[in-house]
Amino acid sequence: EAQVTQNPRYLITVTGKKLTVTCSQNMNHEYMSWYRQDPGLGLRQIYYSMNVEVTDKGDVPEGYKVSRKEKRNFPLILESPSPNQTSLYFCASSYFSGGGNTGELFFGEGSRLTVL
Amino acid sequence: DAKTTQPTSMDCAEGRAANLPCNHSTISGNEYVYWYRQIHSQGPQYIIHGLKNNETNEMASLIITEDRKSSTLILPHATLRDTAVYYCIVRDYNFGNEKLTFGTGTRLTIIP
Numbered sequence: 001e002a003q004v005t006q007n008p009r010y011l012i013t014v015t016g017k018k019l020t021v022t023c024s025q026n027m028n029h030e031y032m033s034w035y036r037q038d039p040g041l042g043l044r045q046i047y048y049s050m051n052v053e054v055t056d057k058g059d060v061p062e063g064y065k066v067s068r069k070e071k072r073n074f075p076l077i078l079e080s081p082s083p084n085q086t087s088l089y090f091c092a093s094s095y096f097s098g099g100g101n102t103g104e105l106f107f108g109e110g111s112r113l114t115v116l
Numbered sequence: 117d118a119k120t121t122q123p124t125s126m127d128c129a130e131g132r133a134a135n136l137p138c139n140h141s142t143i144s145g146n147e148y149v150y151w152y153r154q155i156h157s158q159g160p161q162y163i164i165h166g167l168k169n170n171e172t173n174e175m176a177s178l179i180i181t182e183d184r185k186s187s188t189l190i191l192p193h194a195t196l197r198d199t200a201v202y203y204c205i206v207r208d209y210n211f212g213n214e215k216l217t218f219g220t221g222t223r224l225t226i227i228p
Contacts, residue, residue, distance in 0.1 A: 004159075031214060042220035043160070043203070050214060058215055090159055103148065103207055105216075107159030 002027050006091050006108035013081060014116050021076045021111050023091030029106070031094045032074035036060065036087040037110075043090065049074055081115040088112050119143070120204045125223040128198075134191040136222050138204030141185040147206040149180060151189045154221070155200045163189065163202075199226045 004025045013019055025032065033048035035058075045058030049068040063085055065077040074093075078085060091108040095101035121139045128134040140149060148167050152160040164171055164178045166187070171178045177190040191198050203221040208214075 033214075033216065035218070037157075040220070043218035045216055045218075048214050048216070056215070059217065088157055092159075102162075102165060103150070104162040104165070105150075105152070105160070107161070109159050110157060112157075 002106065004091055004093055004106050004108040006089070006111045008111060009109065010112050012114045012116065015082055016080050019078050019081060019113075021078075021089055021091075021113070023074045023076065023093075023108060024072050025074075025091075025093040025106065026072065027093065027095075027106065028071065029093035029095055030071070031096055032068065033058070033092045033105075034064070034066065034074070034076045035090045035092065036085075037090065038087050046076065046089075078113075081113075083115050086113060086115050119206050119217055120219060122202070122204055122219065122222045124220065125225070127225045127227055128191075128194045129227050130196060131193055134194040134198065134224060134226070136189040136191075136202050136204075136224060137186065138189070139186045140204070140206050143184050143206050144208070146208050148208075149178065149184075149187050150205050150207055151176070151178065152203045152205070152218075153198075153200040154203070155197075160203060160218075165207075194224075194226045196226050196228065198224065200224060 034046040035043045047066040049055045089111045092105045094105045150165040151163040154160040166178045180187045201221040
């Protein structure tokens with residue numbers, strides 16, 4: 001089954017304790033991206049990756065890091081989490097649009113992070 | 117800056133057609149229009165996309181104006197399960213800027 005898998009789904013942590021949210025897709029997609037969702041602010045892009053070893057900042061990259069060492073994985077790293085990073089996080093992946101592909105984004109189920 | 121604008125919320129009676137507008141006045145010739153929806157706090161789900169022609173699939177229809185500056189998503193016979201937040205985005209198919217902006221979408225409520 002084609003899917004994007006995020007872990008953990010729920011996490012409560014404390015300020016300053018490094019954490020990683022993993023994202024894995026099994027569709028051989030080139031493009032992967034992370035979003036955060038906060039009440040009243042919609043979905044905001046944190047980082048995206050066009051392919052292995054190619055990453056770039058989205059609209060709200062501060063406080064986050066990413067890596068793309070393998071095509072299927074795109075972990076989101078919070079080196080020193082703060083309470084303002086409490087949010088619902090989504091990972092997404094797709095082929096690029098064009099070339100016969102729809103460019104449809106596939107989203108994970110979300111990871112709800114609370115930083116105390 | 118948001119590349120699309122949508123109304124914050126809309127209501128629609130069950131069984132009627134729901135028409136959700138989206139303005140994308142700065143769309144470029146290389147950009148598709150995509151629609152997604154999000155039910156509760158689940159991951160957004162793809163609905164439909166188009167470039168300049170009207171499109172229809174099993175879920176919805178997409179009407180894009182001739183100048184491509186706006187579009188309308190049509191759910192022909194809305195059910196209670198269509199209550200969700202609907203997002204309209206534009207995406208460059210020439211593998212250009214992949215900084216995709218979703219915005220806040222339209223919260224559609226289907227009224228029984």
